[in-house]
Amino acid sequence: MIRTGVIGVGLMGSDHNTALKKLSEKKDIQVAAIADCRDGMLKKAAELWPEAALYPDAMELIQKEDLDAVHICLPSYLHAKAAAAAMEKGWNVLLEKPACLSEEECALLLETKKRTGVKVMVGQVLRFFPEYSFLKEAFDTGKYGALKGIVLQRLSQNVLWGFEDWFHDEKKSGSVVLDLHIHDADFVRFLLGEPEGIHVSATAYEDGMINQILTQYDYPGILVSAEGVWDITEKIPFSASFRAYFEEATVTFSGRETPSLRVWKKDGTVEEPQLAKAPILGGYYTEIEYFYDCLEKGVEPERASLEEGIRTVQLVLRELREAHRFLDRKSWAAKESSMSRRVVK
Ligand SMILES: NC(=O)c1ccc[n+]([C@@H]2O[C@H](COP(=O)([O-])OP(=O)(O)OC[C@H]3O[C@@H](n4cnc5c(N)ncnc54)[C@H](O)[C@@H]3O)[C@@H](O)[C@H]2O)c1
Secondary structure (H helix, E strand, O other): EEOOOOOOOHHHHHHHHHHHHHHOOOEEEEEEEEEEHHHHHHHHOOOOOOOEEEEHHHHHHHHHHHOOOEOOOHHHHHHHHHHHHHHHHOOOOEEEEOOOOOHHHHHHHHHHHHHHOEEEEOHHHHHOOOOHHHHHOOOOOOOOOOOOEEEEEEEOOOOOOOOOHHHHHHHHOHHHHHHHHHHHHHHHHHOOOOEEEEEEEEEEEOOOEEEEEEEEEEEEOOEEEEEEOOOOOOOOEEEEEEEEEEEEEEEEEOOOOOOOOEEEEEEOOOEEEOOOOOOOOHHHHHHHHHHHHHHHHHOOHHEEEHHHHHHHHHHHHHHHHHHHHHHHHHHHHHHHHHHHHHHHH
């Protein structure tokens, strides 16, 4: 029996909790402890696990419990402290993305994992979505020839559901860059490795927090770009997509279409590949199942390891700095042009 815990049962933690219930039908797993500082969320999560011990605070659970594993689904600014404390207890950790929000936190997590020897996986879930896995396999096998270009996009409504509105504080969420765009940045790294350079443009909400980023990544011979948007509106439907252009075919994915994935061959034919289907929650279920498969086999969760999650955080931290530089340059240019207009008048 694997005794596990879920810390933070808001939007994402509830999905982890539900996936664990489903997974417990085929694996010997039990959620033995749950923490959330909102009583309503805690009680709702406990409906699936009536025997679980309940805690109003993440650190209290970590201090008092004795578990084999834990899922950390707290707001991102609380990830590093909770994950490091869980590792110190000798627990294996499934940490939601972004692994953390700063270089200091990256160092803390890497050092603690190395010293404690536990297994840590980061919830970079695109690595487990069937459409993205299809693309990765097509690239790795070369079955459509060489990849010439890839464009990825992720668009969300303005994020309003977070606990104490933590998404709208860049220090707590890292903005759209570390929260949403990180998915595509991570997939780009998963597919192609580290880029040789990045070129970033961005827009911001009125308070200066980045809400749209467009990054071009330098890879020899391949045109690569990704856009992440937290729209200013409340209800625009969420959408995620990619278009990957190979020598012999173009592969398109649109999460809002059925079928979501198509292969447009150079000979004019169009294929709709059959994709593996998780019983619930798509890639979220698959990543959680993978984590427990790794624990059972005693192997590292290499597909989405802590080290990989950290390298992706380091890449998007660079992108965030570039996004602010881009906006600073733009506002200087706007000031200068309005001054020169005044002079001309
Ligand atoms: N993989 C994905 O696709 C995906 C999607 C959404 C969110 N996420 C990530 O999941 C994490 C959580 O996001 P969310 O959307 O669920 O946020 P949320 O605000 O809905 O949930 C966070 C929960 O943590 C609780 N909490 C806050 N402080 C606490 C504390 N000290 N102790 C115990 N509980 C505490 C809150 O009450 C809340 O229920 C974030 O890191 C986010 O980036 C990942």
